[in-house]
Every structure is written in structure tokens, then in C-alpha cells.
Amino acid sequence: MNKVIFTDLDGTLLDLKTYSFIQSIDAIEQLKSAGVPVIFCSSKTRYEQEFYRESLDIKDPFIVENGSAIFIPKGYFKTQHPFNSYLTDDYEVIPLGKSVDSIRRSLAEKREKYQLKFAYYSDLEPEEVSTITGLDMKSSRRAMTRDFSETILTGRLSEGCYAELDNEGLVSIPGSKFETVIDSRTDKGKAVEILLSIYENEFGKMRSYGIGDSKNDEAMLQAVDEAYLVQRPSGEWAPLENTSARGVIGIGPLGWNKVANMIIK
Numbered sequence: 001m002n003k004v005i006f007t008d009l010d011g012t013l014l015d016l017k018t019y020s021f022i023q024s025i026d027a028i029e030q031l032k033s034a035g036v037p038v039i040f041c042s043s044k045t046r047y048e049q050e051f052y053r054e055s056l057d058i059k060d061p062f063i064v065e066n067g068s069a070i071f072i073p074k075g076y077f078k079t080q081h082p083f084n085s086y087l088t089d090d091y092e093v094i095p096l097g098k099s100v101d102s103i104r105r106s107l108a109e110k111r112e113k114y115q116l117k118f119a120y121y122s123d124l125e126p127e128e129v130s131t132i133t134g135l136d137m138k139s140s141r142r143a144m145t146r147d148f149s150e151t152i153l154t155g156r157l158s159e160g161c162y163a164e165l166d167n168e169g170l171v172s173i174p175g176s177k178f179e180t181v182i183d184s185r186t187d188k189g190k191a192v193e194i195l196l197s198i199y200e201n202e203f204g205k206m207r208s209y210g211i212g213d214s215k216n217d218e219a220m221l222q223a224v225d226e227a228y229l230v231q232r233p234s235g236e237w238a239p240l241e242n243t244s245a246r247g248v249i250g251i252g253p254l255g256w257n258k259v260a261n262m263i264i265k
């Protein structure tokens with residue numbers, strides 16, 4: 001049976017602090033030779049994920065901004081699928097979430113109404129984003145180019161904000177470091193299910209694997225056949241309620257490497 005891996009990036013494939021993937025490279029090379037697609041499924045944007053796809057020479061589809069859209073390289077699948085999509089120069093895009101412009105409008109309204117001081121990407125200069133996130137300047141600019149979600153980088157939303165976001169069909173999802181506001185109809189799990197159905201439409205039944213490190217990955221881990229949690233830098237595994245994910249010994253990319261080796265065997 002064909003295999004496919006869905007993986008989180010921050011704290012999973014990438015080191016949580018340094019964003020390094022050095023510990024995952026060997027396993028990725030082996031997966032590529034074995035023809036196992038590695039699907040990034042992360043809160044990261046298209047431009048951020050493209051950087052890692054290029055660095056690791058991965059040519060598979062990817063899921064951006066917490067399940068807000070699926071990017072499929074043009075010509076990757078030969079068979080038709082039933083999902084609404086549009087074409088860009090390089091990709092077929094299946095959008096699942098509201099646009100970032102509408103999300104920013106909603107957040108700005110709440111900040112004014114409740115006199116709050118939180119800031120998100122588009123409020124800040126690349127230098128400030130770099131200081132807050134630890135990303136270098138280029139990476140900061142990539143993170144700031146968003147399509148479907150906005151991330152609170154400083155300050156906090158208030159209880160009233162959460163209730164209003166809910167009424168507007170938006171939700172705030174806690175990530176490894178920051179909370180991200182997205183369309184409440186989207187989640188990593190739904191995007192994984194859609195992409196998996198497209199794979200199975202083309203190749204027949206697939207064996208699916210998921211690797212993550214946080215609560216933010218729960219829906220993705222529920223949507224796959226075999227789910228794994230890597231250790232957090234503290235050595236603990238994220239406490240998840242509704243998943244049969246197995247904890248792997250190994251922090252971030254070290255744990256990722258172990259799971260990947262097991263999948264290859």
C-alpha cells in the first residue's frame with residue numbers, strides 16, 4: 001500500500017527554537033527515495049513552507065495556515081477531484097478558509113472596541129517580527145506574507161473578543177508559541193482528509209501517518225491511520241484528549257527522524 005506522511009513543522013520537523021531541520025534531513029532523503037510523499041501541514045504560510053520545501057527539495061502538496069488551503073503543484077495529480085480550486089502560476093489551490101483581509105478587519109475592530117494592545121503580523125515591521133519570533137529578517141518577511149490567517153504576536157485577546165470571533169465564524173488556535181485566528185470551519189484535519197481523498201482517488205487506498213507536537217496538531221492526528229507525537233523541549237508530550245497518537249522518545253526533529261525511519265521500514 002502507498003504511504004503518505006502529514007507533518008507539522010514548528011517543534012516537529014523543525015527545531016522549536018532554531019527552526020533547524022538538520023536532524024530530519026537523512027530521514028527525508030530516505031522517504032524521497034522510497035517515494036513516500038511528505039506533506040507539510042502547519043500554521044506556516046505558503047512562502048514560509050516554500051522555503052523549507054526548496055531547502056529539502058520536497059515537491060509534494062502542502063497545507064498552509066492551519067488547514068486554510070491546500071497547495072498542489074500543477075500536474076501532480078492526473079485525475080480530477082470534486083473540490084473548488086483556482087490556479088496560480090505554480091499551483092492548484094483549494095481554499096478552505098476566509099481571507100486574511102477580513103480577519104484583520106475583525107481583529108482591528110475588537111482592539112478598538114475593547115481598548116486592547118495586541119499586535120499581529122501586519123501591525124509590525126519585519127525587525128519587530130524578527131525580535132519577537134526569533135526568525136531572521138528573510139523568514140520574518142515570509143511569515144508576514146499571509147493569505148488566510150493572522151497571528152497575535154504581542155499582547156492578548158480578551159474574553160469578549162473570543163465570543164465575538166465565534167459569532168463571526170472565526171476561531172483562535174493556540175500554537176507552539178502564538179495563537180492564530182482563522183476561519184472556524186477550517187482545521188488541519190479537514191484539509192488532511194481532503195488531500196488524502198485526492199491521493200486515494202489517484203493511487204487507491206493509502207496508509208496515512210501524522211506527526212505533530214502540540215494541541216494544534218490534534219485534528220491532523222485524528223485524520224490519519226497512525227499518529228505520532230514528538231516530545232516538547234521539556235521532554236513532555238502535548239496532552240491531547242481525542243487522539244490515539246503515540247508518544248515518541250525524541251524532542252522535535254529527533255523524534256521525527258525516529259518515526260520516519262520506522263515508516264520507511
Ligand SMILES: [Mg+2]
Pocket residue numbers: 008009010011012176212213214
Ligand atoms: Mg508545532
